[in-house]
Amino acid sequence: MKNIKALPNSNTPDFFQEASAILTKCNGHTIEEAAKLKVDGMLGATFSSKAIIGNVQRGLQYVANNPLK
Structure with missing residues (x-):
């Protein structure tokens, strides 16, 4: 994987x-x-960090589950 x-x-x-x-951790x-990977969130931005991590x-x-063909 190149990047997200x-x-x-x-x-x-x-x-x-x-x-x-x-x-960039990925x-x-x-x-x-x-x-x-276990990624830590940002201090003071728990909700946003969890949302970003969850979306990734x-x-x-x-x-x-859907590789490119």
């Missing part, structure tokens, strides 16, 4: 730049490896 990118969103740019660092890993996990699960 966030779609346009309504978070403030400064906040989302920090929160999106969570996405870069360079296979889908299977990335799905097993669901995306990885989707890609694992």
Whole structure:
């Protein structure tokens, strides 16, 4: 897997730049490896961190179950 990118969103740019660092944790890993990673959230942004982590996990699960042909 090359990388994970966030779609346009309504978070403030400064906040989302920090929160999106969570996405880079998966870069360079296979889908299977990335799905097993334990990623810590951002201090003071528990809800947003959990949402980002949950969305990445669901995306990885989707890609694992629907490989490109």
